[in-house]
Amino acid sequence: MELTPATRLVRALVLPLLAAATPVGAAAPAPAASTTAIAAADAALDGFLAQDDAARRALDPLDTLERGEPLSAAQFRLVFDPALTALQRARNAAARDALAQIDLASLDPAHRISARAYAAVLDDEQVMLSPPVADMLAMMPLNPVGGLQVDYPGLASAGAGPLDSAADHAANLARDRALPAVFASAIARYREGMARGVTSPRPVVETLIGQIDALLARPPERSLFMSPAQQPQGLADKGGLSGKSAVLARNRLRAEYRAATVDAVYPAYRTLRAFLANEYLPAARTSVGLDALPGGAALYRALLRHHTTLDCDPAQVHALGLAEVARIQAEMEVVKGQLGFTGPLRAFFDAIRLDPRYHPRKADDLAQGYRHVAQIVAAQAPRFFVTMPRTPLLIMPHPAYRARFEAGGSYSPGTADGSRPGVFYFNTFDLKSRFLTGIATLYLHEGAPGHHFQISLAQENPRLPDFQRYGGNTAYVEGWALYAETLGYPMGLYDDPMQHWGTLDDEMLRAMRLVVDTGLHSQGWSREQALDYMLANSGMGRSDAQAEVDRYIADPGQAVAYKIGALTIQRLRGEAEARLGARFDLRAFHAQVLGSGALPLPVLESKVRDWIAEQAAR
Structure with missing residues (x-):
């Protein structure tokens, strides 16, 4: 051959x-x-x-x-x-x-x-x-959540590491010019799936098309693909160029990035968009769950295991989710009263969506809120952690081209050498659907001490093998971030009933994920049924709820792992507190959980229990 x-x-x-x-x-x-x-x-x-x-x-x-x-x-x-x-x-x-x-x-x-x-x-x-x-x-190669079509602009704008030399820029430009071939391979995989009756759900395809439209709506000269050419002063300086030579070098670099963007990148996106809209969307399936596909039930079990690192029975996960929803609703009843509402919880969910005091009036309301929480967390972190990350953390709004398709916040990791900072992104799209109540818990999860601490501390630890420094699994990574939200209680961030409500609402989201993800992919739930459930059991805005449901459809099993991971860490902490009593050191416990990078949950359990036994024997 x-x-x-x-x-x-x-x-x-x-x-x-x-x-x-x-x-x-x-x-x-x-x-x-x-x-x-x-x-x-x-x-x-x-x-x-x-x-x-x-x-x-x-x-x-x-x-x-x-x-x-x-x-x-x-x-x-x-x-x-x-x-x-x-x-x-x-x-x-x-x-x-x-x-x-x-x-x-x-x-x-x-x-x-x-x-x-x-x-x-x-x-x-x-x-x-x-x-x-x-x-x-x-046969379903592109995903609206973290797929190449949406992530590549950010990766291309920063390059694969620092853009400090002509060779760095040449490699970055060569990748831009290769994008048409990469998307052509994706289209070939889609066509194979069409021939075999394995296609993505229509809502997934519609979101992909919308993401590409948002990207193409920006003129090439203002796109992220031109970002590396905007300030190439360092390249001229490091190359020993000055005066006219430096100007010529910078102009030549800008021309090369513009040519790659106009001649390769944008045409690649247009070709992909045309295929998805004209050929693939008519063939996409109207069902949304994996159980509608041949072999879909087994695939869903494999994805649950992949994301949670545990063998999970979808029916048991569904039941656990229902129990967690009921528990959190009982706590919500108490906080609802503290916020001055005397009606039923379902009515408060509807009221909070409309009451302007719970929503930002302008984007800066969110920005200032997140920065305020960041200051509190930075001051209190030494009470909870032995080691803090060296990698800086920025707070920024989602770029406009992707904000419509994102949830309330996300995290982009920095690099191990600190040349690229970590970024906590918050969403300013459709401000009336955003909540001031979720500021503290969202920052704790996506920023510090959630994703930023866990990912940065692992990357910065050269004693770990690379797979522990840079790898991970959803249950550990997202489980830690969800557990990190609970640290807002001892930090005093939830003494304010509005922020207390926000963390319960976010915890409810993770509990509902157990119900909705398994409902969609193992119990035949429709997209509308999933959306109705989320709106009925939380104060989420419709935009956020729709984004969440579409995410579960596009990325089966991933969202289940948050709660599974967090419950595991909470259970291990409870075991340590019960056995060690007054000798329990929360800072040392966190060092054990974070000190080996992102571990599969069974390995994490074994490690922490060995530590508990060692501490008890002293």
Whole structure:
């Protein structure tokens, strides 16, 4: 069989790494290892993890780009290339064989955690790369939530890392020029799905089209793709250019970015938009749940396991969600009275959507609110954490081109070297549907000490293997951020009944996700049924509720993991408090939860329980 250029490139990148990784465990030390043998075993594991991580990254172009690392245009073209999947399976099988040769008992405790975590990661990869799962997902390649079509503008504007040299800009421009080929591969996958009866739901496709329309509505000269050329003074300075030479260099760079934007990037988006609107949308399915697809029930179970790191029964998750909704509503009844409302809770949900005192009048109301909470959190953080991130955190509104399709807030990670700060984004679209009540809890979740602390502290810890520094799973990452919201109670942020209501409303959202996600994908719920449930059981604005429901449709199982992860961390804290009593140190507990990066929940439980036992024995 003749190899395509993409296949030849991937094999050249990956096969030598697989060969190097395979024999790592061959000389594993015996269980009764000496200090020297333990060090040798730890080094062997470190070497294996580094080798396999390099092999994995060579097969994951988007992850490399998102991490701010150099990525060639040839590697970028591999996105959506079907040759990747077979090679990813081969790499996964080789890695599992190599890891199985390493004796856990011969490793020190930190490396034992890494080995167990990586084994769980490889097991999950094996499931997600299996033909029934991977093939179905490949035929629905673009996702409104974090899909390439919406994320690429931001990635292209910042580049894969700093844009400090002519070579950096050349690589960034080459990726822009490769975008038509990447989108062509996505279209080919869509057409394969159409032929096999596996298509995305119509609401998902309509959102994709809307996202592209919003992007194309901006003139190329004002697009994010031109951002790297707006202030290239540093390039001229570092290149030793001055005077007329520097001006010429900057003008040439601007011309090159404009040409790439006008001749490659915008045409690529227009072609993708035309396909989605004219060919794919008429073929898209009217059902929204995975259970409507052949093999959809099994795919949903696999996605639940992928996001939660646990084997979950959708029916049990649904029941847990209903119980959590009832519990939170009881707390809402109390706070509703503190806010001066005497009617039923359902009536208060409707009233709060209309009462102007709960909504911002202008975008700056939100900006000032988030900055005020940020100051309080920064002052109080040393009470709760041993180590604070070095990476700066910015507070910014969502860019206009994507605000309509986003929820109330989100987080964009910085880079490990601090060259790109973390960003907490808040949404100013449709201000009348935004709430002042959710300011504290949203910042705690998306900003500090939620995503910003967890992601930055992991990235900044060079002692961790890269998969723990940069990887993760939804249950841990989002579970930590949801748990972080609860720290607003001891910080005093919820002494204000408005902010107390806001955190209960956000907690209700995560509980409703258990009900709605499983309802959509395992119980035949319609989009309208899901929206009605969310509006009936919370004070959410319609815009936010619609965005949430469409997100669950587009990304099955992901939203379930928030509550599963948070409940796990809360349960572990309760176990530690009960067993250690007065010796319980919250700062030390948080250090245990955060200190090894984003772990699968079973590995996190084992780690924290070992720590509890060690503390109890002292």
